[in-house]
């Protein structure tokens with residue numbers, strides 16, 4: 202056989218998180234699986250929210266009104282409108298938006314837009330690290346020049362590293378900031394820190410990209426969205442990526458929204474048009490069934506959805522308290538966060554022993570998906586951790 206052009210491809214490295222998740226899955230239902238960020242029920246199965254069940258039944262009943270045809274490139278209008286309300290509340294401002302394939306797709310679209318807005322060549326993108334595992338790849342594939350900035354200082358969320366890096370860049374840049382329930386640490390900036398960060402950013406030329414993957418997982422959805430309002434009020438150029446994966450528990454339906462706060466209706470139209478150009482060259486329109494579910498939940502079953510989220514928050518909080526109660530002091534600071542994740546202070550050999558000897562599956566950095574561990578097994582998990590220490 203002659204030369205194979207495929208030989209030019211690099212040897213692929215498996216995604217470490219998906220690899221350990223597959224190992225956990227293959228090991229059977231009795232293992233403790235703290236890998237992928239999925240909200241599980243007490244039997245270790247992905248939860249279907251009652252509000253989502255209601256919306257699916259409603260769509261089924263009214264199937265004749267649901268179209269399986271191509272949607273508009275920017276997505277279903279009801280979906281865009283209801284999610285935009287979740288982002289900005291009752292403000293009357295100009296928000297461009299496009300439906301996306303999950304929060305990841307929203308990032309891919311907004312990062313491309315950001316690059317176009319900042320001149321398209323050698324655009325620095327500050328990514329605070331530790332970051333969600335896919336932040337660096339998604340920025341890389343969007344063609345941005347990644348600049349990492351330390352997010353933690355003495356084990357706490359900090360703006361010092363971000364501000365320091367931002368001040369040194371010396372040209373317009375993008376900043377990718379998680380809105381809350383930080384992945385992987387669970388440790389968020391507090392109000393004072395965000396106010397100081399915004400004040401510093403105002404002095405520089407930048408676009409802030411708010412990654413909002415966990416709306417409603419920390420507090421009520423409106424409270425969780427406060428940072429968006431603060432950026433708008435400060436006059437920062439603000440892009441938002443939103444995901445329905447977690448807060449509607451529809452991970453596989455790949456539903457999200459990319460949004461941009463424009464300063465006029467004219468500007469909004471321009472951004473909407475650019476969004477559709479970007480997405481047409483990526484995957485054309487995003488899938489619609491998840492959009493229809495979200496729009497139905499928000500329009501018809503919003504109270505139930507809020508109750509669902511409240512229960513989820515309370516359960517995650519209870520599990521954190523149980524972990525704190527049953528693990529040594531050295532674990533407490535890392536567990537006093539929000540949302541699904543925490544990074545347990547475990548060494549790589551300890552994480553490996555947990556897998557081999559105790560059938561507890563975690564990625565090597567010790568990140569745990571607290572929402573994936575049944576409450577009834579938390580004490581058992583703590584016993585297993587104690588044995589590898």
Ligand SMILES: Cc1ncc(COP(=O)(O)O)c(C=O)c1O
Nearest residue numbers: 238303304305333384414444446
């Ligand atoms: C911080 C953060 N951003 C974005 C996403 C992407 O979400 P999606 O699964 O909707 O693509 C995730 C998912 O884990 C996340 O944790």
